[in-house]
Amino acid sequence: MSRRTILYGTAIAAGSVVLAACSGGGGGTPGSGGANRDSGTDAPAGVKGSAKEPPPVPSGFKESPLLKAQAASGAIPTLAERLPERPLVVPHTWVQEGKYGGKVRMLCETTSGDRAASIGEFFCGHKIIRFVNDGLDIIPGLAESWEMNADASEWTFHFREGLKWSDGKPWTTKDIMFWWEDIVLDEAHTEVPPDETRSGRNTLAKFEAVDEVTLKMRFDAPAPLTAQRIAMWVNGPMQNGPWWMVPAHYAEQFHPRYNKSAPKNWAAAGGVFETKVDFTRNPDCPTMTGWRCKSHDARSVVFERNPFYYVVTKEGSQLPFVDELVFTAVLDAEVGKLQMQQGNVDYVQGQFLKVGLSDISVFRRAEERSGLALLLWDGGSGTSSMWFLNYDHKDPELRKLFREPKFRQALSFAFNREEAQKSIYFEQGELTSGTLSPKAKEYLVNDQGKQAYQEWRDAWVKYDPETAKRLLNEVGVVDKDGDGIRELPSGKKLKLSIDRSANADPEHIQKDNLLMRDWKAVGVDATVNPIPPEGFNELWDNGQLMVHSNWEVGDGPNHLLYPQWLVPIEQSRWAPLEGRMYSLRGTPAENQELDVDPFKRTPPRMEAEKGGPIEQLWNKYDQTKLEPDEMKRTQLVWDMIKIHVEHGPFFSGTVANTPRVILKKKDLRNVPTKQNLQLGGFANPWIHPTPAVYDVETYYWDNPDQHP
Incomplete structure (x- = not known):
């Protein structure tokens, strides 16, 4: 999230009033039975959530x-020929029958590169199975049904008969096998096996296409999280999770195994293959999503309706309702906000365009001119802007200090979160020491889960400078020369470097300024160190940076889907070298270079301390990967949380579950309000793809002729 600099006093008061007015989701009172006309949602207020099973297939269809x-002219097949035998019926209770036509104008930061991945968050069509109810439930997608054997070591997926790519060619399990055998297992390519294809023993599944609509995954040990992990992310080669499928009939022409004239170094030829099979950039590439790429350049991407989309409404209308989606790139966020205020934008998903809580009053004042209604969905973050120390720092004295729980606790107690909540977040959210998302299942299942969350949330949340000073004294970080700044036990001055990406959002900049002030008040000197984004990861991964500050923890819907914050299993988070060691388990590198300095290994990696908290977390996590009983897995997660409480904080947060800003034209319908969503929304995590999980294809214009 990103906010502009916020002034105190009247600006904060005005923002708080506006947020209070918006917090219900934009219209209606639960149970009132009235329609949310102001927000453009026709469903009665209080209609919440999605069916856990899709509605029955309607008896007839519309298009x-x-x-x-086009079908009448013979340009495309008839609707009956284009749809599968049993289409997917959208299950959301707020969705009303819509009208066809019009286009929706949106903004994006760029049309290529990492930041363009936000465009993919609008498409769920490549999902085998899908999240609904803010991650609490899973429904069919391309697969109509699935099952596992008794110990969850074999999974079978049954796909819909008659699925077709956007060019009309049949979709079959060959398209998954092409991705698996010719891309993932081809060592020349950078696509790696995703977690859902590994067993609890960290070995790869064996894939079998039983027939064109049946896929089996066989593991050498239980793999109970397979379905949940397949349900997360959007899929495709646009940096939004694993690909999972590629249109083989189209992609074979660029692969040397099938086309002898294709470059032999196809996987390294300037990204040509990735571009060719990326349906968000290449108009020629077939897709299974509701819209297909019509045109793409550096300035904009235009998507047009896919005639073969396999999803319908309960009334039988083939989706999508809107003819086109138009994404226009804006390099300057403030320029984009001006376009929104002028009414030149139809829909805004706030996190992708640096639209935050500080912008609410501006958009409220411009509402008549812009025609944009403002919605607030829950973000679901467990931290908002956060920080964490490098547990594996290269300097031995700093590494020893950073691994001392009392030192990290002192830094947390020294931080005035209430002031940050007021000045950055307009008094929204709840103060937190830092956890995974408060919407995670492990916290909602029973009272023990609620207690686990509250204990972790509140462990070091209090603003208590005196306790901070005492803890610093206890670990030998004292002011020896009387200048007000503490020294390390060795006598050297302690100076923390708050390392953040040079393009950090204002939210993080404001928080870091407060951190520096509060830490200095207890004698800990700190300065901000902006680092070019392209070089940041390597420095952090190698233990050369101290304090990472410009991220948040938003992950859910449960702790084990994306557990990297809970347990170090890769190199980008709080224990980078130990996380890298775990990620290399089962590979030749695991037992190589063990007599070499961990920081001189290739890549740098480090064993966990025997009996230490990371080894404890690894052991518990390894048990979860083999445990088929969900409640027993939940208990293991609670055990891991206890390790965090006992030895933490390993990462520190500010406030949890702050709102996410959504802007939409008032006559754009079927956009849900917070009231309509099962948990009020879950907008922050990429693994819960938003807004795709709410089926953007159902959005429609009340007056499509006015949006040509």
């Missing part, structure tokens, strides 16, 4: 007049 005309 866009444009497609009907």
Whole structure:
């Protein structure tokens, strides 16, 4: 999230009033039975959530007049020929029957590179199975049903008969096998096996295409999280999780195994293959999503309706309702906000365009001119802007200090979170020491889960400078020369470097300024160190940076889907070298260079301390990967949380579950309000793809002729 600099006093008061007015989601009172006309949602207020099973397939189907005309001319097959035998029916209770036509104009930061991944967050069509109810439930997607054997070591997915790519060619399990055998298992390519393809013993599953609509995954040990992990992310080669499928009939022409004239170094030829099979950039590439790419350049991407999309409403209308989606790149966030205020934008998903809580009053004042209604969905973050020390820092004295729980606790107690909540977050959210998302299942299942969350949330949340000073004294970090700044036990001056990406959002900049002030008040000197984004990761991974400050923890819907914050299993978080060691388990590198300095290994990696907290976390996590009983897995997660409480904090937060800003034209319908969503929304995590999980294809214009 990103906010502009916020002034105190009247600005904060005005923002708080506006947030209070918006917090209900934009209209209606639960149980009132009224329609949320101001927000553009026709469902009665209080209609919440999605069916856990899709509604029955309707007896008849309808289509866009444009497609009907094309079918009549013979340009495309009839609707009956384009749809699978049993289409997926959207299960959301707030969705009303819509109207066909019009286009939706949106902004994006760029149309290529990492930051363009936000465009993919609008498409769920490549999902085998899908999250609903803010991650609490899973429904079918391309697969109509699935099952596992008794110990969860074999999974079978049954796909819909008659699925077709956007070019009309049949979709089959060959498209998954091409991805698996010709891309993932081809060592020349950088695509790696995702977690959901590994067993609890960290070995790869064996894939078998039983027939064109049946896929089996066989593991050498229980793999109970397979379905949940397949349900997360959006899929495709646009940096939003694993690909999972590629249109083999199209992609084979760029692969040397099938086309002898293709470059032999196909996987390293300037990203040509990735570009060719990226349906968000290449108009020629077929897709299974609701819209297909019509045009792409550095300035914009235009998507047009996919005639073969396999999803319908309960009334039988083939989706999507809107003819086109238009994404226009804006390099300057403030320029983009000006376009929104002028009414040149139809829909805004706040986190992708640096639209935050500090912008609310501006958009409220411009509402009449812009025509944009403002919604607030829950973000679901467990931290908002956070920080964490490098547990594996290269300097031995700093590494020893950073591994001392009392030192990290002192830094947490020294931070005035209430002031940060007021000045950065307009008094929204709840103060937190830092946890995974408060929406995670482990916290909602029973009272023990609620207690586990509260204990972790409140462990070091209090603003208590005197306790901070005492803890610093206890670990030997004292002011020896009387200048007000503490020294390390060795006598050297302690000076923390708050390392953040040079393009950090204002939210993080404001928080870091407060951190520096509060830490200095207890004698800990700190300065900000902006680092070019392209070089940041390598420095952090190698233990050369001290304090990472410009991230948040938003992950859920449960702790084990994306457990990297709970347990170090890769190199980008709080224990980078030990996380890297875990990630290399089962590979030849695991037992190589053990007599070499960990920081001189290739890549740098480090064993966990025997009996230490990381080894304890690894052991518990390894048990979860083999445990088929969900409640027993939950208990293991609670055990890991206890390790965090006993030895933490390993990462520190500010406030949890702050709102996410959504802007939409008032006559754009079927956009849910917070009231309509099962948990009020879950907008922050990429593994819970938002807004794709709410089926953007159902959005429609009340007056499509006015949005050509």
